[in-house]
Amino acid sequence: MEVVPSKKMSLFEPAIFGHLKKFAKEQEEQKGLDLIDLSLGSPDLPPHPMLLQSMSDLSKRATSYGYTLTGSKEFNEAVSSYYQRVNHVEVDPDTEVLQTIGSQEGLVHLPIAFCNPGDIVLTTNPGYVAYAAGISLAGATPYYIPLDETNGFLPDLDAIPEHIAHKAKLLILNMPGNPVPMSPSIEYFTKVIKFAKTYNILVVHDAAYSEFYFTGNSPISFLAAPGAKEVGVEINSLSKSFSLAGARVAYIVGNPKMVDIMKRLKSNLDFGIFDPIQSTAAVALNHAEEITADLRKTFASRHSILMKGLQEIGWEVAPSNGGMFVWTKYPYPLDSISFTFKAIEETGVLMVPGTAFGSNGEGFVRLALVQENERLQEAVKRLKTMAV
Known part of the structure; x- marks a missing residue:
């Protein structure tokens, strides 16, 4: 039996995120790379204890x-x-x-x-x-x-x-x-x-x-x-x-x-x-x-470390004083998709190519503030060593 998708499904091609994760996993297994994942904007901080308690108690009813x-x-x-x-x-x-x-x-x-x-x-x-x-x-x-x-x-x-x-x-x-x-x-x-x-x-x-x-x-x-x-x-x-x-x-x-x-x-x-x-x-x-005050302290520190770190190694960073991401132009003559895969291969740092968000993202990458300060500093240190 032939299973044929609707014409509308042509609008939904597989996202680049899955390809990046698959390639990173392969590199990790083959080379023993220590991956630093700055790709998805998935919160790495746990919910506040009062929220965990609330969900637990109410789910038992x-x-x-x-x-x-x-x-x-x-x-x-x-x-x-x-x-x-x-x-x-x-x-x-x-x-x-x-x-x-x-x-x-x-x-x-x-x-x-x-x-x-x-x-x-x-x-x-x-x-x-x-x-x-x-x-x-x-x-x-x-x-x-x-x-x-x-x-x-x-x-x-x-x-x-x-x-x-x-x-x-x-x-x-x-x-x-x-x-x-x-x-x-x-x-x-x-x-x-x-x-x-x-x-x-x-x-x-x-x-x-x-x-x-x-x-x-x-x-x-x-x-x-x-x-x-x-x-x-x-x-x-x-x-x-x-x-x-x-x-x-x-x-x-x-x-x-x-x-x-x-x-x-x-x-x-x-x-x-x-x-x-x-x-x-x-x-x-x-x-x-009460809950978001601690969130802002954590992310303000991460934001400052990544912004300043990338600027110090010669990357052009879009100015911002908020958000969960850093949007930056890398200083290498590669298209953004090729660059992100090369960055994984050489440094183990995962980023998202700018063109995943539209054609005007060419030459840019998005980095999510979802790692602790030390890991962000390590990511910058590794990116500085890229031989492109």
Whole structure:
């Protein structure tokens, strides 16, 4: 019997991450390499003890194993409280919050909920791979805004042609970003809102790394900018900030009409998240200030070590004061895929080639801050010895 994939499956080629891991494993076995994996942005810090205790206790309850359908009242109110305390934004827990099964699920489904085939979606190049997946599934057409040094790695809205802006339905932003950790500001978000209102474009801000800020007093939410809820939503995840990646819990917050449309879509797709995960996520949000303070200390130190170390060996590092990654241009005449494989072979350091995130990533690599300080220092030391 012949098993033939649908034509739509041509949109989903195997990601480079698997090839990198396979090659690294082979090198480890053949040469006994000591690998330093800076490829995936998977949190290496354990969840806070209070979260581990909560999950353990709640999972023992016989009543925890039914369908939950939508986010619980407890979870939605925790999101609302978190936004009020941390971002100084009022959020209605009943109409302006929607739980998702991790942010990737929400990001992929958002274009399906709002775009018709042929609609234009503004996104960035380079950009997080889930955006392209959602746009493709919706049958929409991406228009890529380049992220480069000329505009400080910020999406240049003024460079979008007038005829494209008039046709655009959705704008996807991500700050601090993946792979480029450019930092947001209220001034920039205010400009985004003006742009969205001018051209009647919905805005989605991916704030998965909002707690990863190393200067200032608080994360900057898109919703903190005046008028933000009139034009869009923010999607945030507990995967990185609270080390709950495997729990798959996130939320969309903002414009009530957009939230309601997403609720309608999701009511046809899933039956909700395991109740102990929802309750533990609420505990995390209600104790965010306590939990994320230690996270920032750890990642600020790692960020400083890797940024300075790469600069000292002659690499050009994109400026940033937050995020979970370092985006850097390496000083060797190799394409980014060839370079990353050579780096594994020569040094045992795993990075992600910039072109995994779009054509404008050529010549760059992304390094994740997921190793302890000593390992990051060792990674820089090894990279300095490359004979390319």
